[in-house]
Amino acid sequence: MKITSRYWLHASVLFPLIISSFYCNKEFDEPPPYTGPAIRSNMTIGTLRNLHVTGSFEQIMDDSIIEGIITADDSRDNFYKALVIQDTTAGITVKMEGYSLYNQYPAGTRILIRLKGLWLGDYGRNIQLGAGVDRSVASNPSLSGIPQALFGRYIVKAGNSGTVQPxxxxxxxxxxxxxxxxxxxxxxxxxxxxxxxxxxxxxxxxxxxxxxxxxxxxxxxxxxxxxxxxxxxxxxxxxxxxxxxxxxxxxxxxxxxxxxxxxxxxxLRCTGTGPKTLLNEDFETGIADTELILQGWKNIAEAGDRKFMSKKAGDNGYTELSAFATGQPSVITWLITPAINLNNSANEILSCKTKDGYDNGAILQVLISTNYDGGSTPWKAKWTQLAAMISKGSTNIAANWVNSGNINLNSYAGNVYIAFRYEGGDPVSTIGKHTTTFRLDDVKIIGN
Incomplete structure (x- = not known):
């Protein structure tokens, strides 16, 4: 009896250890890879739309399922309580009773919709999918959206498919x-x-x-x-x-x-009449006595550190540059327009206005390039000087603006850049100073 008791005592201790050892060493199977939702579509959106008769409401009673990609959500609030989805056959607007739908159903998400119990209707002939018919106004029944509490019953997300190409x-x-x-x-x-x-x-x-x-x-x-x-x-x-x-x-x-x-x-606009304005800069937006900064324009110092400045005289804005008081033997600065596309116009004309002051030999050139890359080293591109009339010879600031004349650009096509290149210098020696002040205003390009 003692032997039997001792045997069962040892067995009762060893058996759990054996079982524990068995389970500790067991290798579990890897879970199968995710393959998307278990349901599959069995109807196209195009087929669904064909079930609708304009001005009527149709309830879907069978177990049909559609699949589509969300192309528009309510993230920018131009689509209210609605998602727009499409497949390869058609698109449809889905009415949803909820806000900030994009948090759960952003554009690019592929979804499946269980149609059983849902309704088709239209708003002004635009076909929609919803959850029921609101007949509170008997003369004007309307489709109601899927309640938020039922989103999960009808809608199944199937991953993100990215941007839909229009x-x-x-x-x-x-x-x-x-x-x-x-x-x-x-x-x-x-x-x-x-x-x-x-x-x-x-x-x-x-x-x-x-x-x-x-x-x-x-x-x-x-x-x-x-x-x-x-x-x-x-x-x-x-x-x-x-x-x-x-x-x-x-x-x-x-x-x-x-x-x-x-x-x-x-x-460029195509339906307007009269000349097309390709460029019109009056320099009115600059802050006086600061470096000129204009969207799309380049203001680049090639030699020296002087750049074109924003200036005001009365209520008129313009830009100005002078090498005076720089102490730099060479001052070369470029002011370059944004790219101008000449492919959609003809007979283009460039014009501008200039004033000079204290002229002692600095120059201002008007140039054009078709191969400038828009970067910070314009002097590496090929530039052609244009025949512009530039103010010169004034001992003080000129009293009147000088018009450049109409500079014909009709021989150019594609993207071009116009540059205003200042070249002067203010060496320490009194010899070789070229510090003329130039003012520039009303840069325009027009075409037909």
Whole structure:
């Protein structure tokens, strides 16, 4: 009995140790790699849209699932309580009862939507997907959004697919098949009466339509919410392209931008009449008696350390340079315009005005280059001197501005740069001083 008892005592101690040793040495299988959500789409967005009859509401009763990439969210507040998604066949606006949706569903996210129980409807013919029908106004029922508490029931995220590339089309190709898709139009500009205007009325909280005109003919509206974060920014004046979500309201075609970066209009206008202004600098924005700083311009000292300065005389701004009192034997400074594109114009004319003072031999040249790289060593590029009339010979500051005359640039094409190159010096010796003061104003280039 004692032996049996002792045997079971030893066994009771050893058995857990054996089991423990077995589990400590067990090698577990690696978990399978993540392959996305378990559900798969079985319907295209294009097929879903075809289920809708304009002016009606249709509830989806089968187990259909669509998949698409979010192309527009509410991060800039021009899309309110909605996401816009598209696949390779079509796009659709999904109404959502929530704010800051972009935190959970940012643009570029691929999502799947379980359609069973959801509804199709339209707002002014623009087809939408929602959770139900609001009939509180019997004469004007509307589609209601998916409640926030039900987002997870209907929407499944399937990873990030990156930026969706817009479809570049012409305005004549726009039709209902492009609703809620990201599209791109080129050679387009705001109507003259709609340039330089806020995108929306932030004072009265009114959404605004601005007219876009196409160079080859045709027009379309850009509609912006008063609550968009960019509503107070002014529309551009140039010509270029727009990337936007295409929408309709009844018979009206509309474009909805996600942010102002969707609009790139830096080229010459095509629908205006009269001369085109390619450059117009009056130097009024500079701070008097400080180094001249203008957006896109270069102010570079090649020899010495003197640069063009902003100056004021009465209510007139201009720029000025002199080697006087520098103590430097050589003062060479370049003032260079931004690149000017001459491909979209003809018969271009450059003009400017100058004054000189205390002339003792310094020079101011007007030059043009087609191979300057926009960098900090312009003297390495090839420059051609232009036949400009420059003020000279004044013992004091000249009383009147001298017009350069009309300098013809018609023989040039592509991007060009105009430079104003000052060359003088103020050596310690009284011999060889060339410290003439030059003033420059009203630099303009116009073309047809």
């Amino acid at each position: 479809k570049t089309i012409t305005i004549d190709e726009l039709n209902d098949s492009y609703q809620s898709q990201l599209i791109r139009l080129e050679q387009i500009e705001f109507a003259a009466s709609d340039t330089g205007k806020p995108y929306a009325d932030i004072v009265n909280k009114q959404s605004v339509n601005h007219t876009l005109k196409v160079c080859g003919g045709g027009s379309i509206y850009v509609r912006t919410s008063a609550y968009a974060r960019f509503a107070g920014i002014n529309t551009p004046r140039g010509n270029g392209s727009i990337t936007a979500v295409y929408s309709v309201y009844k018979t009206e075609k509309q474009l909805l931008i996600r942010d102002t970066s969707d609009i790139q209009m830096n080229d």
